[in-house]
Amino acid sequence: MSMEFADRVGRVEPSATLAISDLASKLEAEGKDVVDLSVGEPDFPTPENVIQAGKDAMDAGHTGYAPSNGVPELKEAIVEKLEADGIDCGPENLIVTPGAKQALYETVETLIDDGDEVVLLDPAWVSYEAMVKLAGGSLNRVDLSDYDFQLEPALDDLGDAVSDDTELLVVNSPSNPTGAVYTEEALEGVRDLAVEHDITVISDEIYDEITYGVDQTSLGSLEGMEDRTVTVNGFSKAYSMTGWRLGYLCAPEDLVSQAGKLHSHSVSSAVNFVQHAGIEALSNTDESVEEMRAAFEERRDMLVDLLAEHDVDVAVPDGAFYMMLPVDDDDQSWAEGALEDAHVATVPGSAFGAPGYVRISYAASEERLREAVDRLAENDYF
Secondary structure: OOOOOOHHHHOOOOOHHHHHHHHHHHHHHOOOOOEEOOOOOOOOOOOHHHHHHHHHHHHOOOOOOOOOOOOHHHHHHHHHHHHHOOOOOOHHHEEEEOOHHHHHHHHHHHHOOOOOEEEEEEOOOHHHHHHHHHHOOEEEEEEOHHHOOOOHHHHHHHHHHOOOOEEEEEEEOOOOOOOOOOOHHHHHHHHHHHHHHOOEEEEEOOOOOOEOOOOOOOHHHOOOOOOOEEEEEEOOOOOOOHHHOOEEEEOOHHHHHHHHHHHHHHOOOOOHHHHHHHHHHHHOOHHHHHHHHHHHHHHHHHHHHHHHHOOOOOOOOOEOOEEEEEOOOOHHHHHHHHHHHHOEEOEEHHHHOOOOEEEEEOOOOHHHHHHHHHHHHHOOOO
8 A cells, every 4th residue: 555645744854853863872772882962851850859749649640631721730830930930821821731842833833824934043943944844834044143143133134034924933042952042132122023013923931941140031021022922831951851741832812722722632631640740840849950050051161161172162052951063064964974983963053954063962961071072072073
């Protein structure tokens, strides 16, 4: 039997980050020692109190279906977190999802029809493009690489890119893959353009708890953005809960009503007992989050210094746990060669719309980061 597949599936490629990780896993299966700096996953265990809360929730019987948009107690905890960020969000504005990626997917599918224009800020996380293509949208991209990946100096470029035909703009601060944290002035510029052209904006804030000496502004907290911002966040990065799959979106009530249809007919709900663990994560993990954030900052500083010893200059990230490493050769070939020769896994920058770079994740121990730099240097990749 020969199957015919939907056109929308043919529009996208598999995730580049996972493809590199699969190749790294293959080498490891062959007995090679691979320093994997390709996947954005904290190398810390989920805080023990969160794990216990999940166990307690199972013991208490929270193993059945949950309310589709989220259990009330978790929604109230999310409301409190968003209010602290300056965002006016009630329970009626929330959908709790199995991971922030699902929240993004539901938003794009709800807003974008065939041919609708979506603007991305490059370098941009790989799945944004795929989601837009699956929805049939068209992409317009603004390159921030000439500005050390910052948005504020690129506002004129963004102004040239958006128009009354722009349906959606995606902003991710702190950024994956660059670690850039956009200034409040930059986000005010986004606000002015969004209001002028009547654009809805997704504010992906999944790394908002991981910043280094700078303040992260929530776009939805700015005057004029209350009714046009979809704030997306989750538990994977700040609380090291990647495998738990828990995220959420906060949006105007009419969007929640429409996205809720897709949510209920696809994933039904986020896992019940996981949501109860999420309440504990929001309520009682400040110390654990700070320990992880401080460790990431120390690793960032060490990695910047190690690269400088090899005359490699990088834009120093202000948040998340990534940095963009400039490479002389084709970035795809560089990344494949570094994996084959030095057994160091990185992600080609072209996957993020940034050719000439590779992304390094420093969610790894200091020992492994030093090992990675040494191997790359020994194999002439600097």
